[in-house]
Every structure is written in structure tokens, then in C-alpha cells.
Amino acid sequence: MMKNVVACIDGTDVSTAVSDFGAWASQRLTVSLVLLHVLDKSEYPAQTDMSGNIGLGSREALLQELAELDEKRGKLALEQGRMMLETAKQRAMDDGVIEPITHQRHGNLLDSLLAIEQDTRLLVLGKHDEKLKPHVGSRVESVVRSLHCPILVTTDTFKAPEKVMLAFDGSDTTRKGVEMVAGSPLFKGVPCHLILVGNDNEAHRKQLNWAQSTLEAAGFDAPASIISGDVEQVLCDYRREHSIDMLIMGAWGHSVVRRFLVGSTTTSVVRNATVPVLLLR
Amino acid sequence: MYQTLKTNWLSNPRGDLLAGIVVALALIPEAIAFSIIAGVDPKVGLYASFCIAVVIAFTGGRTGMISAATGAMALLMVTLVKEHGLEYLLAATLLTGLLQIGAGYLKLGSLMRFVSRSVVTGFVNALAILIFLAQLPELNPATDGVTWHVYAMTAGGLGIIYLFPYLTRSIPSPLVTIVVLTALAIWLDMDIRNVGSMGELPDTLPVFLWPDVPLNLETLLIILPYSVSLAVVGLLESLMTATIVDDLTDTPSDKNRECKGQGIANIGSGLLGGMAGCAMIGQSVINIKSGGRTRLSTLSAGVFLLLMVVFLDRWVAQIPMAALVAVMIMVAIGTFSWESIRNLKQHPMSSNIVMIATVVVVVATHNLAYGVFVGVLLGALFFANKVGQYKYVVSEASDDGLTRTYRVVGQVFFASADKFVEFFDFKEAVDKVVIDLCEAHFWDITAVSALDKVVLKFRREGTEVEVIGLNEASATIVDRFAVHDKPDAVDKLMAH
Numbered sequence: 001m002m003k004n005v006v007a008c009i010d011g012t013d014v015s016t017a018v019s020d021f022g023a024w025a026s027q028r029l030t031v032s033l034v035l036l037h038v039l040d041k042s043e044y045p046a047q048t049d050m051s052g053n054i055g056l057g058s059r060e061a062l063l064q065e066l067a068e069l070d071e072k073r074g075k076l077a078l079e080q081g082r083m084m085l086e087t088a089k090q091r092a093m094d095d096g097v098i099e100p101i102t103h104q105r106h107g108n109l110l111d112s113l114l115a116i117e118q119d120t121r122l123l124v125l126g127k128h129d130e131k132l133k134p135h136v137g138s139r140v141e142s143v144v145r146s147l148h149c150p151i152l153v154t155t156d157t158f159k160a161p162e163k164v165m166l167a168f169d170g171s172d173t174t175r176k177g178v179e180m181v182a183g184s185p186l187f188k189g190v191p192c193h194l195i196l197v198g199n200d201n202e203a204h205r206k207q208l209n210w211a212q213s214t215l216e217a218a219g220f221d222a223p224a225s226i227i228s229g230d231v232e233q234v235l236c237d238y239r240r241e242h243s244i245d246m247l248i249m250g251a252w253g254h255s256v257v258r259r260f261l262v263g264s265t266t267t268s269v270v271r272n273a274t275v276p277v278l279l280l281r
Numbered sequence: 282m283y284q285t286l287k288t289n290w291l292s293n294p295r296g297d298l299l300a301g302i303v304v305a306l307a308l309i310p311e312a313i314a315f316s317i318i319a320g321v322d323p324k325v326g327l328y329a330s331f332c333i334a335v336v337i338a339f340t341g342g343r344t345g346m347i348s349a350a351t352g353a354m355a356l357l358m359v360t361l362v363k364e365h366g367l368e369y370l371l372a373a374t375l376l377t378g379l380l381q382i383g384a385g386y387l388k389l390g391s392l393m394r395f396v397s398r399s400v401v402t403g404f405v406n407a408l409a410i411l412i413f414l415a416q417l418p419e420l421n422p423a424t425d426g427v428t429w430h431v432y433a434m435t436a437g438g439l440g441i442i443y444l445f446p447y448l449t450r451s452i453p454s455p456l457v458t459i460v461v462l463t464a465l466a467i468w469l470d471m472d473i474r475n476v477g478s479m480g481e482l483p484d485t486l487p488v489f490l491w492p493d494v495p496l497n498l499e500t501l502l503i504i505l506p507y508s509v510s511l512a513v514v515g516l517l518e519s520l521m522t523a524t525i526v527d528d529l530t531d532t533p534s535d536k537n538r539e540c541k542g543q544g545i546a547n548i549g550s551g552l553l554g555g556m557a558g559c560a561m562i563g564q565s566v567i568n569i570k571s572g573g574r575t576r577l578s579t580l581s582a583g584v585f586l587l588l589m590v591v592f593l594d595r596w597v598a599q600i601p602m603a604a605l606v607a608v609m610i611m612v613a614i615g616t617f618s619w620e621s622i623r624n625l626k627q628h629p630m631s632s633n634i635v636m637i638a639t640v641v642v643v644v645a646t647h648n649l650a651y652g653v654f655v656g657v658l659l660g661a662l663f664f665a666n667k668v669g670q671y672k673y674v675v676s677e678a679s680d681d682g683l684t685r686t687y688r689v690v691g692q693v694f695f696a697s698a699d700k701f702v703e704f705f706d707f708k709e710a711v712d713k714v715v716i717d718l719c720e721a722h723f724w725d726i727t728a729v730s731a732l733d734k735v736v737l738k739f740r741r742e743g744t745e746v747e748v749i750g751l752n753e754a755s756a757t758i759v760d761r762f763a764v765h766d767k768p769d770a771v772d773k774l775m776a777h
Contacts, residue, residue: 046572048572049570050452058615059562070531
């Protein structure tokens with residue numbers, strides 16, 4: 001079965017960029033684009049009735065009442081979601097995608113994504129303004145943790161990448177990442193800068209050389225450099241200096257416990273990046 | 282981790298905290314009233330309610346459900362407390378917890394599928410009746426201190442509970458009832474029974490203590506029967522309540538985790554000087570109605586309960602029993618399934634009998650487990666009887682009248698084996714009988730021996746018997762057909 005590019009549409013201001021990036025990726029990869037909207041009932045606030053009494057038939061009446069409320073909300077959300085998907089579909093078609101597929105599911109985002117993980121080649125998620133909605137960041141994070149497909153976390157504006165950079169640290173994840181980039185049509189013809197954050201020593205240089213030659217063998221223009229310093233700061237400076245449009249990096253190597261205690265570079269890079277980040281697992 | 286924390290605890294903080302307060306108000310009367318019925322100080326029930334609610338908030342499998350010291354459990358402890366005292370009750374509570382954890386690991390929660398809708402309704406109604414009956418001693422004129430004031434106050438309390446919400450829905454009406462009646466009793470200096478006269482109230486936070494019982498076989502034999510009853514009733518009520526909350530909130534729950542959670546909560550309760558408890562239908566409905574959805578609502582109910590009784594103990598002691606009786610009558614009324622009375626006319630007689638039998642047995646024995654047992658048994662009998670009727674035998678004679686073919690279609694098992702034998706005419710003088718079983722299901726050994734009997738009887742009459750399709754029919758005697766690894770097993774079974 002053909003794997004798809006899945007773009008998560010939620011109707012916020014990033015949705016346009018998400019559908020644009022989805023369209024771009026699906027055209028580069030020549031696979032279908034699936035526009036997904038998830039209806040999550042747990043997002044609705046519970047109704048509060050402080051009267052605190054129960055009488056004859058209270059249980060039945062309460063069930064009826066709650067079901068009616070859910071029904072109303074559900075219908076509205078369904079309608080709204082359909083409209084959002086229609087808009088996104090139209091936009092993707094304007095971008096040149098032939099027949100984008102729209103898909104709506106009930107449940108929470110993570111479960112819905114896990115259900116279609118088998119058929120997902122690339123997942124496109126929007127990153128909300130973290131200051132306005134701090135909780136969305138953790139949702140993106142839990143999705144990235146649980147799924148094993150590449151995930152593109154977009155910002156709210158679309159720009160087809162003309163220069164990308166790959167944060168390389170010699171680990172298995174990033175080595176595999178280099179091979180994926182080299183083997184995928186996604187970045188064909190786009191210069192891919194290689195960055196290794198760390199001391200300039202023999203081992204690092206050897207690893208970076210391997211990465212560079214792998215990419216060059218696949219026809220990439222791949223300037224490589226080793227810079228020492230704080231990972232996040234270095235990546236950020238380098239990006240600005242060379243006006244990079246997209247960051248590619250391996251996602252979380254550490255356990256949940258460790259991340260909970262010491263925090264994670266990936267989390268804060270994703271959170272603070274002003275360009276889209278492609279996470280490889 | 283953040284995600285779980287968020288959805289299970291912090292997705293609805295305002296509704297949860299408010300609901301916690303409302304629920305705590307409904308927990309206090311039940312804990313006090315049933316401590317008295319169990320024959321222990323109110324503090325035993327109140328500590329139990331606090332501890333169970335707090336522990337189950339973390340360990341339970343059903344978010345938004347309320348567990349605490351309950352009437353159903355208290356009624357099972359009466360003789361244990363009377364004959365052996367409080368320490369044995371605490372020990373029995375610990376053992377109950379262990380049994381429930383064991384049930385959780387053995388996944389006994391899945392046995393709930395044998396408890397039919399009618400039994401659940403019967404259970405709920407019986408529970409409501411038990412809660413109501415438990416209030417009667419406080420209204421019995423023979424009891425010391427019960428005067429016409431008590432009746433007036435109870436009636437007034439019920440009036441406030443049901444009429445006050447028409448005025449405003451922002452203050453819990455049970456709270457208004459308790460406050461108004463307490464103020465009235467203090468102001469008029471009425472000589473009526475109040476909470477303070479029922480026994481010791483908690484004055485400190487609960488402390489850890491190991492039950493003071495000899496650790497030997499004798500103790501175990503004393504507490505085991507009680508612990509088994511408590512564990513069974515606790516799990517039954519908890520799992521039924523979980524199903525009700527599942528329906529109300531349209532969200533799933535983990536029943537086996539709930540079993541283990543109840544066990545851990547009871548062990549915690551026993552170690553802090555509390556009695557065994559379980560989930561409560563009425564209070565859980567109040568919680569959902571008040572907007573509680575997550576674990577935070579359960580936790581806050583427990584914490585508010587303790588804060589109220591420990592720091593307001595002087596005032597709690599002044600609450601007249603009449604006020605608590607009014608609140609408990611409300612809980613009883615709200616727990617009762619009103620719909621089941623209306624449904625009596627439409628539902629089949631067999632399910633009505635199951636429901637009513639469950640109620641009658643519970644009310645007679647004061648043990649919900651017996652009621653459920655009788656209900657499940659009756660339900661199974663009715664079902665076997667019904668399925669046994671899905672069967673017929675057609676026979677036709679050959680043209681020369683010397684051979685007769687019986688074609689058996691349908692279900693043959695213990696409940697229908699006798700009828701199966703009756704279908705055959707042994708007195709007919711034929712040379713040969715053909716029994717075609719290709720479309721029959723033989724479910725058990727009784728069915729097979731019934732067939733043997735038929736064959737034998739024909740032989741004794743000198744008739745030759747040929748059985749067709751025996752292999753297919755007996756292939757259905759399966760204790761456990763592995764549908765999961767043989768996808769066509771069900772098709773095969775249904776095909777003939």
C-alpha cells in the first residue's frame with residue numbers, strides 16, 4: 001500500500017501553512033496527501049451544576065442531558081471540521097495536488113495518528129504560538145514521542161525550502177537521518193548544510209566526512225562544519241547566518257524520565273525554532 | 282507523561298474542584314450514618330471515606346468516579362463488629378483489599394459480562410432501598426430523642442434539597458439543608474439526636490496503625506468470610522458504578538485497574554483506621570452532574586471531606602441527624618432507577634423476575650452479593666430455557682413406509698435434551714430410522730447421551746438406526762473454540 005503524507009488540520013492560523021507544506025511534501029514525494037481533522041471531545045469543558053441534588057430519574061435525565069449536549073457540540077464540530085478540510089483541500093488543489101484526500105476522525109489526536117501510522121510516510125503538524133497556548137507544545141511532543149514516522153513541525157507561514165540544514169551528531173538516529181535525506185526525493189536539488197555541534201576533533205571530523213560524502217554521492221550540495229558551543233544557540237546562529245529554511249534533526253534519544261528531570265534539547269529547539277523542523281526517529 | 286497528567290487531572294480543574302466540594306457534602310452523611318449502623322465511631326467511616334477517595338484518585342481505573350465508605354459495605358460488617366470489635370474489622374478491611382487486588386490480577390472484572398442489565402437494575406434499586414431502610418431507625422419514634430421535631434426537620438430538609446435549586450443553582454442545596462437545620466437546632470436549643478451524640482469524630486489527621494489482632498489462623502478464619510463478602514460486594518458495586526459513569530461521560534474505563542485500585546484503597550483505609558468501602562452510585566452521579574470529570578474531582582472530594590470534619594469538628598458535631606437523614610433519603614431516591622418501574626410493563630417477564638428477585642434477595646439478606654448471585658443464576662436459567670426452544674425435528678416416512686427420516690435442526694444441550702428425546706416416535710413399527718444431525722448443534726455431554734438413548738430405544742424395538750452428520754454435530758461440543766487463531770471457526774460452527 002502506498003504511504004501518504006498526512007497533514008493535521010485543526011482550523012487555527014497554522015492550518016494554511018500545514019496544508020501548504022503537506023502539498024509541497026506530497027508533490028516532492030509523489031504520494032497522496034491526506035488532510036486529517038480530529039474531533040476531540042475531551043476538549044469541551046464539562047457543564048457545572050452546583051445544585052448537588054439527585055432525585056427520581058436523575059441518572060436517566062443526566063444521561064439524556066449530557067448526550068444531547070455532546071450531540072450538539074459534535075454536530076457543530078463535525079460541520080466546522082468539514083468546512084476546514086474543504087478549505088484546506090481547495091488550497092492544496094490550488095497548490096497543484098491532484099485529489100487530496102480528506103479524513104475526519106473522532107477521538108484524541110494521538111490515538112488517531114497511531115491508528116493510521118502504518119500508512120503514514122510523513123506527518124505534518126502545525127506549531128502554535130507557544131506563548132498563547134503552552135499546552136499545545138506538549139501535545140506535539142507526545143505525538144512525536146509515540147509515532148515512528150518522520151514528522152514535520154511547521155511554523156505559521158509557508159516557504160518552500162531552498163536551503164536546509166541537518167543537525168548531525170554521529171548517533172545512529174542522525175546517521176540514519178543522513179541516509180534518509182540522501183535517499184529521499186523530498187530535498188532533491190536543495191542544498192543541505194551539515195552541522196556538527198561539538199569539539200573539532202578527529203572522530204567528529206571523520207563522522208562528518210562520512211555524512212558529507214553520503215549526501216554528495218546522492219547529488220546534494222552539502223557544505224559541512226563543526227562548531228562548538230551550546231547546541232541550541234549554535235543551530236540558531238548558523239540558521240540565521242546562512243538563511244536556512246528548514247532544520248532536520250533526530251528526535252529524542254532519552255527516556256521520558258530523563259527528559260522530565262533534565263529537559264530535552266529537541267523540545268526546546270522545536271519550541272523556539274522560527275523555521276519548520278523535520279524530526280526523524 | 283504531561284499528556285496523561287493533563288487529561289487525567291488538569292483538563293477540567295474548575296468543574297472538578299467545585300464538584301469535589303459538592304460530593305464531599307454527600308459523602309459525610311453516608312460515612313457517618315453507616316458507621317453508626319456498622320457499630321463503630323463516625324470517625325472510622327470518615328477516615329475511610331477520606332482515605333479511599335484520595336487513594337482511588339490515583340489508583341482507580343475509572344476517572345471521575347467517587348469511592349468512599351458505603352452503606353452496602355457497612356451492612357456486611359455489622360456482626361463482625363458486634364462479635365469481635367473494631368480491630369477485627371480493620372484486619373478484615375486489609376484482607377478485603379488483598380482479595381480485590383488478586384481479583385484485579387486475575388482479571389475477574391471481565392466476569393461482569395455475565396451480570397445482565399436486569400441484575401444491574403435490581404442491584405441499584407436494592408441498594409437504594411437499603412440506604413433508605415438504614416435511615417429508618419433515626420425516624421423510629423421508639424428511638425430515644427426522636428420527636429415530632431425530627432420529622433419536621435427531615436421533611437423541611439428534603440424540601441430545601443429539592444426546592445432550593447429553583448432559587449439558585451450556584452450553592453449546593455444539601456449544604457443549605459445542613460447549615461439551616463444545624464443553625465435551627467442550635468438556635469432553638471432542640472434536644473434531638475445530633476452527630477456528636479453518635480460517637481467520636483475525627484479530631485486529628487488520620488495516623489498509621491496496624492490492626493491489633495493476633496496474626497494466626499483463627500483470626501484469618503474469623504475475618505475471611507467477611508472479607509470475601511466485602512471484596513465481592515465492593516467490586517460489584519464499583520464495576521457497576523464504573524459502567525454507569527462510562528455511559529454518562531461516554532468515555533472508557535479500565536475495569537481490572539479499578540479492581541486493583543479498590544484493593545489498594547481498602548488496604549490504605551484499613552491501615553489508617555478506616556473501614557472498607559467501594560464506589561458509590563449516587564455520589565458519582567452527583568459528581569458528574571456537578572461537572573466533575575477527572576481524577577482531581579475524586580481527590581478533592583476526599584480532601585475537602587477531611588478538611589471539613591477535622592477543622593469544623595465542633596460544628597459537625599452539632600449537625601442534627603435529621604439533616605443527614607434528609608440528605609441520605611435524597612441519595613436513595615437518586616440512586617433508585619425510576620425508569621425500571623416504568624419499564625416493568627414493556628420488558629419481558631423473565632427479565633422482570635430477575636430484577637425483582639435480585640431486589641428481594643438483597644433486601645431480605647442485606648447482602649448485595651447474594652442478590653447478584655440469585656439474579657445471575659436466574660438470568661442464566663431463563664437464557665438456557667430460551668435457547669433450548671431454538672430447535673425442531675421434522676420427520677418423514679419413505680414411500681414404502683418402512684424407513685423414517687428424522688431431521689434435527691437447532692440447539693441440543695442439557696436444557697433441551699429431554700424435549701429432543703420426546704420428538705421421536707419409538708412405537709412406530711419401521712425397519713429403519715435415519716437421524717439427520719447435519720443442522721443440529723450438540724453443545725454438551727447431556728446432548729450426546731440423549732442421542733445414545735434414542736438410538737438404544739430404537740434398537741430395542743428392532744429398528745435399524747443410521748445417524749448422519751454426527752461428526753459435524755459433535756464438533757460443536759467445544760469448551761473453548763479458538764476463534765482468534767481460526768478465523769473460520771465461527772463460520773464453521775454457524776454453517777450447519
